[in-house]
Amino acid sequence: MTDMTSQATPSPDEKLDSASARRARIMGGVLIALALLVLFGLNVTPGEVATFRLTTPRDAIQVGNLVVPGGPFNMIAAALLAFLGVRQFLRGGAKWTNLSLGIGLAILVMAFLVWATAGKSFSLTGMLQATMVRAVPIALGGLAGVLSERVAVVNIAIEGMLLAGAFTGALIGSLLGGWVGMFAAILVGGGFGMLLAALVVTYRMDQIIAGVVINLFVLGVTSYVSSQVFSEYRHLNNAPTFRAFKIPLLGDIPVIGPMLFNQNLFVYGALILVAISTYYLFHTKNGLRARAVGEHPRAADTLGVDVYRTRYIHVTLGGMVAGFGGAWFTLGSVGRFDENMTNGRGYIGLAAMIFGRWHPVGALSAALIFGFADSIQQKLALLNTPIPSEFLAMAPYIATIIVVAGLIGRSKPPAANGTPYTKE
Amino acid sequence: MDVELRGLTKRFGPVVANDNVNLHIRAGEVLGLLGENGAGKSTMMNMLSGLYTPDEGEILIDGKPVKFEGPGDGIAAGIGMVHQHFMLVPVMTVAENVVLGVEPTGKFGYLDIKKARRQVEEINEKYRLHVPPDELIEELPVGIQQRVEILKVLFRSADVLILDEPTAVLTPQEVREFFGIVDTLKKAGKAIVFITHKLHEVLEISDRISVLRQGRITGEGDPKTLTESDLAEMMVGRPVSFTTAKGDAKPGRTMLELHDVTMLDENDDKVLDRVSMTVRSGEVVGVAGVQGNGQTELVEAITGLERVASGKIDFDGTDITYARVRERHKMGMAHIPEDRHKSGMVDSFSVAENMVLNNYYAPEYSKGWAIDWPKVHETAAKYCVEFDVRTPSVFLPGGALSGGNQQKMVVARELERQTKLVIASQPTRGVDVGSIEYIHERLIASRDEGDGVLIVSSELDEIMGLSDRIYVMYDGRIVAEFDNTGGKADRNAVGLAMAGSFEGEAA
Numbered sequence: 001m002t003d004m005t006s007q008a009t010p011s012p013d014e015k016l017d018s019a020s021a022r023r024a025r026i027m028g029g030v031l032i033a034l035a036l037l038v039l040f041g042l043n044v045t046p047g048e049v050a051t052f053r054l055t056t057p058r059d060a061i062q063v064g065n066l067v068v069p070g071g072p073f074n075m076i077a078a079a080l081l082a083f084l085g086v087r088q089f090l091r092g093g094a095k096w097t098n099l100s101l102g103i104g105l106a107i108l109v110m111a112f113l114v115w116a117t118a119g120k121s122f123s124l125t126g127m128l129q130a131t132m133v134r135a136v137p138i139a140l141g142g143l144a145g146v147l148s149e150r151v152a153v154v155n156i157a158i159e160g161m162l163l164a165g166a167f168t169g170a171l172i173g174s175l176l177g178g179w180v181g182m183f184a185a186i187l188v189g190g191g192f193g194m195l196l197a198a199l200v201v202t203y204r205m206d207q208i209i210a211g212v213v214i215n216l217f218v219l220g221v222t223s224y225v226s227s228q229v230f231s232e233y234r235h236l237n238n239a240p241t242f243r244a245f246k247i248p249l250l251g252d253i254p255v256i257g258p259m260l261f262n263q264n265l266f267v268y269g270a271l272i273l274v275a276i277s278t279y280y281l282f283h284t285k286n287g288l289r290a291r292a293v294g295e296h297p298r299a300a301d302t303l304g305v306d307v308y309r310t311r312y313i314h315v316t317l318g319g320m321v322a323g324f325g326g327a328w329f330t331l332g333s334v335g336r337f338d339e340n341m342t343n344g345r346g347y348i349g350l351a352a353m354i355f356g357r358w359h360p361v362g363a364l365s366a367a368l369i370f371g372f373a374d375s376i377q378q379k380l381a382l383l384n385t386p387i388p389s390e391f392l393a394m395a396p397y398i399a400t401i402i403v404v405a406g407l408i409g410r411s412k413p414p415a416a417n418g419t420p421y422t423k424e
Numbered sequence: 425m426d427v428e429l430r431g432l433t434k435r436f437g438p439v440v441a442n443d444n445v446n447l448h449i450r451a452g453e454v455l456g457l458l459g460e461n462g463a464g465k466s467t468m469m470n471m472l473s474g475l476y477t478p479d480e481g482e483i484l485i486d487g488k489p490v491k492f493e494g495p496g497d498g499i500a501a502g503i504g505m506v507h508q509h510f511m512l513v514p515v516m517t518v519a520e521n522v523v524l525g526v527e528p529t530g531k532f533g534y535l536d537i538k539k540a541r542r543q544v545e546e547i548n549e550k551y552r553l554h555v556p557p558d559e560l561i562e563e564l565p566v567g568i569q570q571r572v573e574i575l576k577v578l579f580r581s582a583d584v585l586i587l588d589e590p591t592a593v594l595t596p597q598e599v600r601e602f603f604g605i606v607d608t609l610k611k612a613g614k615a616i617v618f619i620t621h622k623l624h625e626v627l628e629i630s631d632r633i634s635v636l637r638q639g640r641i642t643g644e645g646d647p648k649t650l651t652e653s654d655l656a657e658m659m660v661g662r663p664v665s666f667t668t669a670k671g672d673a674k675p676g677r678t679m680l681e682l683h684d685v686t687m688l689d690e691n692d693d694k695v696l697d698r699v700s701m702t703v704r705s706g707e708v709v710g711v712a713g714v715q716g717n718g719q720t721e722l723v724e725a726i727t728g729l730e731r732v733a734s735g736k737i738d739f740d741g742t743d744i745t746y747a748r749v750r751e752r753h754k755m756g757m758a759h760i761p762e763d764r765h766k767s768g769m770v771d772s773f774s775v776a777e778n779m780v781l782n783n784y785y786a787p788e789y790s791k792g793w794a795i796d797w798p799k800v801h802e803t804a805a806k807y808c809v810e811f812d813v814r815t816p817s818v819f820l821p822g823g824a825l826s827g828g829n830q831q832k833m834v835v836a837r838e839l840e841r842q843t844k845l846v847i848a849s850q851p852t853r854g855v856d857v858g859s860i861e862y863i864h865e866r867l868i869a870s871r872d873e874g875d876g877v878l879i880v881s882s883e884l885d886e887i888m889g890l891s892d893r894i895y896v897m898y899d900g901r902i903v904a905e906f907d908n909t910g911g912k913a914d915r916n917a918v919g920l921a922m923a924g925s926f927e928g929e930a931a
Contacts, residue, residue: 020692284533292513292524299511302473303525303576304496415514 024097028088031104035081042115044070050114051121060252070118077111116385127379128259135371136270140325141349142363147318151311152294152416156211159346160218161189165326167222170337173239182327189323197315204420223339241335266332277360294414297421351400373399425583431481441467443639454616456630464639473498473505504577508589514562567598586617595714596919623652660857668864673892676705679845679876685735695721697900703876710891711880718900719880723849727759756844768834771823776804778822811836828859849880896921
């Protein structure tokens with residue numbers, strides 16, 4: 001042992017050049033830029049107040065309005081943003097980067113609302129209710145993605161499945177009524193799920209290409225029928241819609257009541273499906289097997305779990321969920337089908353899945369953020385802000401980019417995601 | 425439980441993987457199964473676990489013939505397999521992994537994880553495995569992960585345990601503990617098949633030994649009467665020398681010097697922690713350590729594949745800390761990567777294309793803007809001869825060669841030119857004995873020509889046999905340095921350092 005030396009000596013904390021430190025600095029810059037934006041871009045005429053209505057005169061329980069003095073509020077908001085930004089530089093707080101950015105964006109949104117509402121009044125509850133409604137297709141799309149990607153099948157086809165569900169809902173709903181239309185939409189969604197599974201599991205087609213093929217196919221067929229057939233025979237595209245129904249007592253709670261307990265079938269359905277999927281994936285035997293297939297298919301296979309069958313079942317289930325989500329566009333909303341009416345909601349659903357870390361509850365939470373962005377643009381159009389409505393319509397997509405690029409950082413997909421499984 | 429294989433034959437197309445294999449596995453006994461990579465060990469065991477169906481012959485359990493048709497059949501009959509590459513889901517807990525496929529359940533398919541944990545504890549107790557049931561697999565050291573694998577097959581009440589290369593990933597100390605577990609299992613009446621290519625281990629633990637070569641059983645015997653060289657000859661088919669002949673090192677100027685090099689992973693954890701080392705010309709420096717203690721990152725730092733967070737790297741007097749890979753290459757650094765399929769070669773490229781991957785752009789291979797293919801093919805053919813790469817043609821895809829020839833192809837590409845520093849990472853992993861000997865000779869030849877040679881290997885024998893000086897890595901740090909001139913380093917001390925137990929003791 002004489003010829004042995006140890007090199008392990010304590011040393012002072014050296015400056016390390018790490019990727020996360022660089023990122024922390026960049027985000028610090030972004031936060032300071034936001035502070036300047038709030039300070040100079042969203043300045044409120046002194047003395048003006050923003051009035052947020054929490055209840056409508058018809059509600060059983062009345063709550064007073066929320067009145068915010070615009071000028072001081074936004075000054076404080078800018079100060080907070082600046083503080084967060086400077087803190088990023090000083091502390092290089094890598095651990096807090098995401099949190100700071102999240103808080104920063106929330107402050108920005110509040111400041112923006114106060115600025116837009118200054119001198120006027122605006123129904124906060126109405127916006128939250130709309131947030132929930134608009135989150136539904138995104139949450140269901142995200143949930144379809146969770147079910148499919150948890151067994152390691154990348155599902156780009158959610159957009160197509162939503163569109164197919166919307167179309168089927170409108171067509172069958174017009175002919176045979178809303179309930180039949182909804183079940184038909186679920187079946188068609190499931191059918192496309194099974195098709196995707198067949199393409200990628202049995203025929204080992206590239207998962208992205210298979211998904212894109214399904215999307216293009218559905219878009220082409222539905223657009224053709226809608227422009228060539230529906231325009232002639234209007235009664236084929238005139239479906240009944242599911243009305244909102246209030247759950248007694250719970251529906252009377254201010255703010256939360258209208259948001260959660262006075263909605264239509266699709267909102268309740270989405271919430272129930274999220275709860276069931278969470279229980280299924282994390283507390284049942286089959287859920288454990290499904291997750292094992294997504295993480296380490298060979299291990300599952302050696303233990304007698306049928307990898308192919310598991311993938312077929314879950315991708316098909318995902319398709320059914322997406323079909324249900326698709327029916328929202330027609331049966332849960334306007335009662336008629338329009339060309340490409342899903343308009344990218346399926347892809348946003350995928351973003352919600354990623355942001356929600358492949359967890360049903362996470363996907364729902366992320367969908368609410370996107371739903372919020374979606375409803376904010378709709379409501380702001382009523383407030384006559386100087387921002388062009390075309391720009392406001394971009395809000396959900398901008399939110400997607402910010403959330404996916406900025407907030408998520410590194411979120412970990414199922415280990416085998418996207419790779420086909422070949423038995424030895 | 426007794427298992428007998430009678431005249432088992434398995435063919436894959438024209439290749440006979442197993443040829444009339446007879447084997448007897450008895451309860452309460454350890455059968456050592458020895459063979460090189462590609463000798464047919466895995467094929468045989470896959471037939472026992474039900475993954476493959478034999479073309480001829482039969483398997484008898486307690487005298488009765490059985491037929492296996494799917495991967496679940498073997499374990500259902502009581503034959504459990506512990507794979508070399510663990511079949512564990514890293515993001516799940518020990519208990520979840522153990523019960524996967526045979527879960528205890530309540531109403532509505534509810535997974536009764538409490539019951540699962542209890543069952544795991546029972547087996548833990550009985551065989552003294554000491555596995556924490558609630559830990560995530562990815563948080564556990566490899567040695568414990570292996571016990572989870574053993575627990576998994578015991579949970580499925582296996583009476584025959586097939587252990588495929590179980591010691592490959594363990595430190596010498598962990599191997600001791602592992603042998604203790606094997607002993608407990610044996611005393612409990614389990615039959616154990618211990619598959620390995622490590623001769624001294626098989627001699628130590630087995631009650632009987634069978635040797636497999638080219639799909640046939642080429643030798644059987646009693647470990648008490650056999651020696652390592654007997655076994656090696658049965659395994660390779662000719663006498664093998666274990667020690668690479670080499671003279672004393674004549675160290676010259678400093679070729680490579682690392683000063684306090686630190687590297688971070690994506691979570692900002694230190695994967696290299698203030699590593700300092702030197703490699704001089706004309707010496708072989710070995711880096712020992714259990715896999716995953718920063719060796720991969722060390723090589724990535726030196727070869728420029730990953731950015732270091734702080735510290736300085738000098739190559740022959742030039743600062744190369746932030747130099748690009750090609751610059752380092754042009755300065756005379758050769759790199760034999762640890763995983764040839766991942767970063768050493770392109771499987772679908774021809775041997776010739778693979779041979780010029782590192783210098784296809786050189787003027788000698790170009791005709792104006794185009795690559796001079798006839799020249800490339802001619803040169804590749806020359807190197808194949810020079811470096812003993814056995815291939816029918818340089819047009820054959822690299823992936824079609826045997827592991828040994830693939831590795832020699834990589835070695836040829838890296839060493840054919842004028843080099844100053846050779847970084848060889850796991851240079852003989854998955855390579856047959858003949859090729860191992862050859863590659864070792866080439867590395868020593870590089871040293872004798874005045875190159876600095878750095879060898880990173882998790883095979884302690886390889887490090888001890890080749891190195892003039894040895895560093896030991898543990899947890900991203902260099903924890904010890906040994907002088908190995910004339911092989912004088914203490915194998916046991918190196919092993920202890922690999923387990924991190926010298927920390928603080930040595931000053």
